[in-house]
Amino acid sequence: MSKRATFQHIRRPSVSRVRGVVVAAGLGTSMVLGAGAAFAAGPASAPDAANLVNMTAESVAQQAVAQSKAAAVKKEAALEKAAAVKKEAAKAAQSASAWMAPVHQYELSASFGNDGSRWAHKHSGQDFAVPIGTKVEAVHSGVVVKAGPNGGGDGPAYGNAIVIKHGDGMYSQYAHLSKIDVHIGQAVEKGQKIALSGNTGNSSGPHLHFEIRNTANYGSAVNPVTFLYKEGVKV
Known part of the structure; x- marks a missing residue:
C-alpha cells in the first residue's frame, strides 16, 4: 500500500464515532442544565410550601373562633327563648286560674x-x-x-x-x-x-x-x- 493511501485512511474518522461524541456531549449538557434547573427551583418552592401551611393553620384557627362565637350566640338565643316560654307559660297558667289579684300595679x-x-x-x-x-x-x-x-x-x-x-x-x-x-x-x-x-x-x-x-x-x-x-x- 502507498504512503498516501495510508495517511488518508488515518485522518478519516467514522461517521458513527462522530455521532456518538455529539450525543454524549449533548446528554452531558442536558444533565448539567437539568441539575442546575432543579437546584434553582428547589429554594424557590420551599417558602411557598411553608406559607401554604401557615395560611392553612390560620384559616383553621379563624374558622374555630367563628364557630365558637356562633355556638355562644346560639346558646344565648336558646336561653332567652326558654326564659320567654317559661314566662308565657306562667302568665297563661295565671290567666287560666279561676282566681286573680284584686288590683294591678301595686x-x-x-x-x-x-x-x-x-x-x-x-x-x-x-x-x-x-x-x-x-x-x-x-x-x-x-x-x-x-x-x-x-x-x-x-x-x-x-x-x-x-x-x-x-x-x-x-x-x-x-x-x-x-x-x-x-x-x-x-x-x-x-x-x-x-x-x-x-x-x-x-x-x-x-x-x-x-x-x-x-x-x-x-x-x-x-x-x-x-x-x-x-x-x-x-x-
Whole structure:
C-alpha cells in the first residue's frame, strides 16, 4: 500500500464515532442544565410550601373562633327563648286560674298576721298599696253579700267595704274603698270592676285591704296570699 493511501485512511474518522461524541456531549449538557434547573427551583418552592401551611393553620384557627362565637350566640338565643316560654307559660297558667289579684300595679304593705297598734287583733288580711281611685276587681265570680259603709256591717274600721260569696264556699272582702259600684245580691264575674280604692275607715294611707274568709263575717279570714298562690295566682 502507498504512503498516501495510508495517511488518508488515518485522518478519516467514522461517521458513527462522530455521532456518538455529539450525543454524549449533548446528554452531558442536558444533565448539567437539568441539575442546575432543579437546584434553582428547589429554594424557590420551599417558602411557598411553608406559607401554604401557615395560611392553612390560620384559616383553621379563624374558622374555630367563628364557630365558637356562633355556638355562644346560639346558646344565648336558646336561653332567652326558654326564659320567654317559661314566662308565657306562667302568665297563661295565671290567666287560666279561676282566681286573680284584686288590683294591678301595686306594692304589698301590711301582711296577714302582722301585729301592731293599728289593729285590735292581728292583721286579718293583705294590704295592697295603691293610689286612691285605683280600679278594684272581683278576684273570683260570685254574689255580693255585703256592700256599704261601716265595713258593710263588719265595723267602722273597714270604712266602705264589699264582701263577695264564691261558689266554692269561700268569701272575699275589699275594704277602705272610696267608691262602691255593686250592690247586695248582684252577681259578679272574675275581673269585673266592683269599686275604687280609697282611704276610708281606720287607714294609715291609701290602700286596699283584702281578705279571704271562710264565712261572710270578720274573724274567719285565712292568709289571702297563701290561698291565691294555691289557686295559681302569685301576688
